[in-house]
Amino acid sequence: MMNDTSQTFTKVKARHILVADEALCNSLKAQINSFEDFDRLAREYSTCPSAKVGGDLGIFGKGVMVPEFDEVVFSAPLNEVQGPVKTQFGYHLIWITNRK
Structure with a gap:
């Protein structure tokens, strides 16, 4: 059986939760024990417009997000909080819910 990192996903x-500094990002990550925690913290702290919907970015393909973000979402395990991931926009916590 192949694992997620050996398959090609499109x-x-x-x-995600986007914040301005790494310390806050790490603090939020430590508070996340469930999907409900992630949703609540995204709504409260994320500076991205997606905060209104719990950080939901919907379904997207490769190359839509910045390279640092793409690298994580197309290779990291599903349903585990990833990050902090630094991009030009700030620091992200990322929850990947599906790949195909």
Whole structure:
């Protein structure tokens, strides 16, 4: 059986929390024990417009997001909080919910 990192995926569904500094990002990550925690913290702290929907970015393909973000969402395990991931926009926590 192949694991996620050895397959080629073209679409991903993910949520994220975007904040300005790494310390806050790490603090939020430590508070996340469930999907409900992630949703609540995204709504409260994320500076991205997606905060209104719990950080939901919907389904997107490769190359839509910045390279650092793409690298994580197309290779990291599903349903585990990834990050902090630094991009030009700030620091992200990422929850990948599906790939195909």
